[in-house]
Amino acid sequence: MPATKETWLRESALPARPTYDEMLHFFGIPPYSADRLDDNIAKKRRDWYAKTSSGNPRGREKAKQVVGLIQRISEALKRGTGGDVGGGATSEHIPDEVFATLEDLWRVVSAHVFNDDYDAALRAARRATEQWANNADSASVFAWVVSAGYESGNILHPSVLAEGLGAAQVAVNRAPRESRNWESQVSLLFANGRTREAITATENAGRTLPTLTPRLLVQRTQAFVATNDPEQAMVAAVRAVHESAADAYATAAVRSLATSLLVGWLAKNLLPIRSIDGLHRYVEMVGVAAWCSDGVPEAEDLVRPHRMWAANADQRVFTGSWQLRSFLAVLTDFISLPIHNAVSSTPAWQVLLRGLDEPTSDWAFRVIARPKYVQDVHNIHLVHTTNDL
Amino acid sequence: MDRIIGIDLGTTNSVVAFTDPNGVTEVIAGKDGDRIVPSVVYFPQGGDPVVGTAAKQYAVVEPDRVAKLFKRGMGERTFQPDGSPFTVDGKTWSPEELSSLVLRKLVQMAEEHFGEPVRRAIITVPAYFGEPERAATRSAGELIGLDVLRILNEPTAAAFAHGLEHAGQPGRVLVFDLGGGTFDVTIMDVGADGALEVVGTGGDRRLGGADFDQLIYEQMEQTVSKAGGNLAADPWTKADAYAKAEEVKKELSSLDSSTRPITAGGRPVMFSLSRAEFEGLIKQQLQAVGDITLYTLENADVAPADITTVLMVGGSSRIPAFHTLLADTCGREPTFSRNLDEDVARGAAVLATKLGGELNPRSQLAAIPPPVDTASHALGVTVLVDERLGTERNSIVIPAGTAIPVSREETYQTAAANQKQINVRLNEGDDEDLEFVRELGSSIGTFTRPVPKGHPIRVEMSYTADQLIRVKAFDGQDGTFLCEFEVERKSNLSDLEKKAARSFLASVDVK
Incomplete structure (x- = not known):
């Protein structure tokens, strides 16, 4: 196959919790067929490994991270399925573990998860479900391992995620008062792409448990974000922050997660602003995100550029002819100036939208787009001088 | 006679060789009989620098006064992984200056052998070295007054040495050069007349035997820790453990397991490692080497099945896992040159005499065209x-x-x-x-x-x-x-620094 640089080979990043399809796309499937997965993983790894020897230290560092990501994702794609999880000259013989008590099981599994050894954690959890078949606790452990693996990006194969969800449902049915089981179930509903059912699950948990845990509250927010329901997402985010306020350790995390969920959604769906309604929705949502972020520095940093854009997006910028303005002003003894300004001004969001949609070097666009916060929230990078070949 | 020597300036070991006008090549030994000089420099208090085996032994007792693996820093200000400078008695030594000390030692060996001054040389570098690294290598020679005729790629030199011995066998050669500090893979076309043309090159200048030693050392640390000790607490036991890690690695190329006593906290702890365990340790490096080899083949548009000879060069090529890897990749058993550690210097010496014009026109060597070198990077x-x-x-x-x-x-x-x-x-x-x-x-x-x-x-x-x-x-x-x-062939040293380095180096002797 000719050594051409295809788009998927160049992709160097994935979302923190990629979907199965996103991971396959990372490895070029499609356009290649699924049976090319192993070959594509190897090819991408080779290409990026070659970059780790580049003469540019920044490039070397980035390439090392991407090689690590490729390794992690390729292992996560196969983990738990019995497939080969990576290159190696030898395979170890892993002795079967036997657990005297459930406490033993939790201790062992927690240690594996803490050490990021999800292969061992899955093995132990599976072994426990064989040792204690049809048992709520062993099902709970298995569901927890798969959920933790999914959320850390280490267990991503659909069959394993489905297996985990099955176990979570058994655990919820048999031990509905255990909040961890609900948390695993909701997490694994997300993992299996059953987001609307995740919302229902949080409602069921609310009816069964004395209170929703901070994690369930955040998961509820996440579910509304994932189903593109910003109104409910904001309500859920505010509720999450309110109801976790009593727990000093949890509240900062909840604020941070709620903020990042809201900001993530609005950045993807509301920018660039395309209408007055869009502007109002953006301003509202940024306001809620800002409230959620209060007192948590990293969350405040995340929302700050959006707050600045929300405050300035509807400011009007003169976009008419400067020469005509000067001429009319002199002609009318400056009486026409405010009228001409008002008539020939455009809200900043419209100027930016025009500039993004149609490549232009016009002055107004460059003025609006120049501040870093505008470029950051819109994920653009403008250069203000041109030279070179 | 104005002799031109060939020098393999390696990360862990260096070698010097010479080819006479009739095409006979010899690797030059020092007074101690050693033909392989460890690229290690020891700075004794108040004395002249010591290069080679003796310096390596001092690494155990005075590790802060010993420099090694400095080739990995060529083209940069320091070779130390944490970015700190290597300083002894108030003087900071750059990788170039340290390399020039090793070159001085090799030139001394040659001069003692021939009984006359030697002023010209060809020095080899990994094929993957870029322009700054090559400039730094050339600069290292110039600092001791050596006229560096050419900077030659190591796999090319090795293939040239191998091609001479097997003249008349055209084909496509994959040169797999895994040394102490760098890994190179080069694909060359060999003509019926022995002419060599490089069609592709790749590598990793931070992958070599020293990394395998590090992995074994880390296992030793775990073993000692389980016995209640701390290997890193004492610089002497740490240096000794590194030396033993290297011994274990070498032993595992021919034995299925290796055992060494390690001293930690005054108590001996037995450390054992099997070959299978070692191969598990270097799993990632094996994968990396495989990746680079396949990537180089792909980029050169050469199918593994098109390779007619797989030539293994460099000490770390002795590790059996790499033979298996190459045999599986190319579908044929690798060939080992008779002198795994010396072929690069021998090839450089052959080319040195050829380029220097001293060759007897009737010798076999004269008929073989010099290798065509290629740009290692775009x-x-x-x-x-x-x-x-x-x-x-x-x-x-x-x-x-x-x-x-x-x-x-x-x-x-x-x-x-x-x-x-x-x-x-x-x-x-x-x-x-x-x-x-x-x-x-x-x-x-x-x-x-x-x-x-x-x-x-x-x-x-x-x-x-x-x-x-x-x-x-x-x-x-x-x-x-x-x-x-x-492109300014600037090393990391400014002109002022070079001048100072030159006069400092002229004032010291190397033992």
Whole structure:
């Protein structure tokens, strides 16, 4: 196959919790067929490994991270399925573990998860479900391992995620008062792409448990974000922050997660602003995100550029002819100036939208787009001088 | 007779060789009989630097006064992984200066052997070395007054030595050079007359036997820790453990397991490692080597099945896991040169005599053309591809693998209306993405008048046999000269530092 640089080979990043399809796309499937997965993983790894020897230290560092990501994702794609999880000259013989008590099981599994050894954690959890078949606790452990693996990006194969969800449902049915089981179930509903059912699950948990845990509250927010329901997402985010306020350790995390969920959604769906309604929705949502972020520095940093854009997006910028303005002003003894300004001004969001949609070097666009916060929230990078070949 | 020696300046070991006019090559031994000189320098208090086996032994008792693996820092200010300078008795030693001490030792060995001064040499470098690393290597020779005739790629030298012994067997050779500090893989076409042409090269200049020693050492740390000790607490036990890690690694090439006593906290702890366990430890490195080999083959458009000979060079090639890897990849058993540790120097010596013109025209050697060397990395210029977003890319002018000397030209355009100047920026690297290339130099050219957007600019780039890169730019319309520059063969040392280094080195002897 000719050594051409295809788009998927160049992709160097994935979302923190990629979907199965996103991971396959990372490895070029499609356009290649699924049976090319192993070959594509190897090819991408080779290409990026070659970059780790580049003469540019920044490039070397980035390439090392991407090689690590490729390794992690390729292992996560196969983990738990019995497939080969990576290159190696030898395979170890892993002795079967036997657990005297459930406490033993939790201790062992927690240690594996803490050490990021999800292969061992899955093995132990599976072994426990064989040792204690049809048992709520062993099902709970298995569901927890798969959920933790999914959320850390280490267990991503659909069959394993489905297996985990099955176990979570058994655990919820048999031990509905255990909040961890609900948390695993909701997490694994997300993992299996059953987001609307995740919302229902949080409602069921609310009816069964004395209170929703901070994690369930955040998961509820996440579910509304994932189903593109910003109104409910904001309500859920505010509720999450309110109801976790009593727990000093949890509240900062909840604020941070709620903020990042809201900001993530609005950045993807509301920018660039395309209408007055869009502007109002953006301003509202940024306001809620800002409230959620209060007192948590990293969350405040995340929302700050959006707050600045929300405050300035509807400011009007003169976009008419400067020469005509000067001429009319002199002609009318400056009486026409405010009228001409008002008539020939455009809200900043419209100027930016025009500039993004149609490549232009016009002055107004460059003025609006120049501040870093505008470029950051819109994920653009403008250069203000041109030279070179 | 003005002899020209061939030097393999290795990361862990160095070798010097000479070829006489009749084509007979000998590897030169020191007074102690050793032909392989460890690339290790020891600085005794108040004494002259010590290079070689004796220095290596001091690494156990005075590790802070011993420098090793400094080849990994060639082209940079330091070789230490944490970025700190290597300083002894108030003097900071750059990788070039340390390398020049090793070169001084090798030259001394040659002079003692021949009984006359030796002033010219060919020095080998990993094929994957870029321009700054090659410049630093040349500079290391110049610091001790050595006239470095050529910087030669190690796999090329090894293949040349191997090709001589097997003249008349054309084919496609994959040279797998895994040394103490670097890994190179080179694909060469061998003609019926022994002519060699490099068609592809790849490698990793931070992968070698020293990394395997490190992994074994880490296992030793765990073993000692389980016994209640701390290997890293004491610099002497740490250095001793590293030395034993190397012994274990070497032993596992021929035995299924190896055991050594390690001292920690005054108590001996037995450390054992099986070959299977060792192969598990180097799993990632095995994968990396496999990846690089396949990547190099792909880039050279060569199928593994097209390889007729797999030539193993470098001490770490002795590790059986790599034989298996190559046998599986290329479908044939690798060939080992008789002198795994010496072939690079031997090849360099052969080429040195050939290029120096001292060869007997009737010798077998004279009939064999010198190897065609190639650009190990692509050379390109920075171009603007999106004026609005300022997106820049590397436009390759001389692709990697192009036989050198070479001269190429490309035409570009101005990016803005009324442009008065251009900034020609030369990059080294195979990627279009500027993040993965290194800028080697730049120059600004001025048009005789402001030109419109889209005005043509012609860029000429040449890469000489002396590995000098010259770039010239011309007005594409009327041919007016705009600018030119040569890649400054600057080492990391400024002219002032070089002068100081030269006089300092002239004042010290090397033992």
